[in-house]
Amino acid sequence: MFAVFPSARKVAHLFALPAIALVLAACDTLPGAGFGNGPGITPGDAVPVALLVPGGSGQTTDEILAQSLENAARLAMRDLNGAAIDLRVYQTGGDAATAAAQAEQAVDDGAKIILGPVYAASANAVGNAVADDGVTVLSFSNNAAIAGGNVFVLGQTFKNTAERMVGYASSQGKQRYVIVHAQDSAGTQGRDAISAAVNTQGGAVVGTVGYALSQQDVIAAIPQIKSAVQGNSADAVFMTTDTASALPLLSQLLPEAGVSSETSQFIGLTRWDIPPQTLSLPGVQGGWFAGPDPAASAAFSGQYQGAYGSLPHPIGGLAFDGIAAIGALVSQGNPDALTPAALTQNAGFRGASGVFRLRADGTNERGLAVATIIDSQVTILSSAPQSFGLAGF
Incomplete structure (x- = not known):
């Protein structure tokens, strides 16, 4: 879980998250539908977001985590102030090589930003794989050693x-x-x-x-x-x-x-x-x-349990943070909403577990x-x- 990236890709950092989302405002794409390439977005259009989760490894713990991350991401796709997220989920099997290949596929499909993966080695591989494509990786790792370039860590460091x-x-x-x-x-x-x-x-x-x-x-x-x-x-x-x-x-x-x-x-x-x-x-x-x-975490857990009938995985809220942040920025109608300048706002954002902000070095601060x-x-x-x-x- 500990590796450093070459800083090939300059990436988006901070998320402006709405408090806790409630109303479904995003849509899933039809299988085979293309996204279009490049980091810029078209205001008013659904923003293509790739979610990389560790499903497919055969490990029960990975499957539970993968489902929780996807559930949390979809929970955040409610009440995004009119912004639409086109979410596609890619299974990495908890494997770095598979994660890199899936990231490349996601970029080919037109993803404007990658959310995940979980494990640091996989996040490192993903960052390298898409370093020349202008796509940011917002990983779920908490390992500051992999932060930098186009890769950021959302986990508590x-x-x-x-x-x-x-x-x-x-x-x-x-x-x-x-x-x-x-x-x-x-x-x-x-x-x-x-x-x-x-x-x-x-x-x-x-x-x-x-x-x-x-x-x-x-x-x-x-x-x-x-x-x-x-x-x-x-x-x-x-x-x-x-x-x-x-x-x-x-x-x-x-x-x-x-x-x-x-x-x-x-x-x-x-x-x-x-x-x-x-x-x-x-x-x-x-x-x-x-x-x-505690208050923010309890509110998120309550919403999650109400929607899915169980409690989220301890790091499931990171996927909520990523989607809600992206949605909040996109709702402003700025075609450069996913650039480093937009994502690294000094004021930070409010997520599933409280306030947070991403830093220019790829790490983060959380309240x-x-x-x-x-x-x-x-x-x-x-x-x-x-x-x-x-x-x-």
């Missing part, structure tokens, strides 16, 4: 989260951090994002402890973490891990060793409320983490709330900003 969490922690008097990270690509990228945020905001990284991805190595790292925290008077322990990896073990063993949020605030780079079972872990009680705007866990329940400590230019941005 480590940099975004680290800056929000360090900003909040600083406001609470936390200044001395020990970073605990996995020794893989995601872990080292997370470590670097945290370190940069701490240095930028005037704090100090007083210790860094890495561990290999095994239970034995996590256990072996506990004394090192304890030593780094106590030996350097750290008032915060910032962990890169997620709930599917080392968080359950770290959150159990560190308090047993005398290190907890009561002594040195635990901070997470990932969400600690997914899956819900994580909330009951004793060691995460009192920990801090960032997440999307995040800071939360804690008390008695196995999520409590918001700092509300998500409702616009940019506020604290945390």
Whole structure:
């Protein structure tokens, strides 16, 4: 999930999303109907948008995600202020080579912009495949390493989260951090994002402890973490891990060793409320983490469940964001609505999980709330900003 693109294609960035869409205003094209080529659009005509999803891989998780992304995209195709989206869905099978071929087919079909794919390697391949066609790729990845050129990431990035969490922690008097990270690509990228945020905001990284991805190595790292925290008077322990990896073990063993949020605030780079079972872990009680705007997310989830009878996938809202943003820009009647200048508006847009904006380097910023866990329940400590230019941005 981590690769960098050549910047061959200059791409569209930010989306002006309507709040939450309700009325169906887009249409599907008939099979075989052509789009016409080139990045410019014709005001009043349906805008050809290619949606690349990981369906066809044979993996149940990919099929569920693919359907959720398509559902969310179609949900956004309601009430777009008169703008029409001509959505075509292309299955990538979760494979980079297939994704690249499907992207080329989409461009041949006349797509003006590509929404997706999910996995970073596939997004990298897609960006390269259509780099000379003037078509932007708005991927669902959160990996900043693939951002740049004609490829943008819509997922919540480590940099975004680290800056929000360090900003909040600083406001609470936390200044001395020990970073605990996995020794893989995601872990080292997370470590670097945290370190940069701490240095930028005037704090100090007083210790860094890495561990290999095994239970034995996590256990072996506990004394090192304890030593780094106590030996350097750290008032915060910032962990890169997620709930599917080392968080359950770290959150159990560190308090047993005398290190907890009561002594040195635990901070997470990932969400600690997914899956819900994580909330009951004793060691995460009192920990801090960032997440999307709860009100916006609840509104989107409610609309999705009302339309489809189930809850969306955790990243399904990214497809909603992309379609709603495109529609909002297109509704202005500007033939250059999908250019980088239009998509990277500094004010940003409002999407399924709150405000967001894309940046010229292909990354994004999202308005995040800071939360804690008390008695196995999520409590918001700092509300998500409702616009940019506020604290945390």
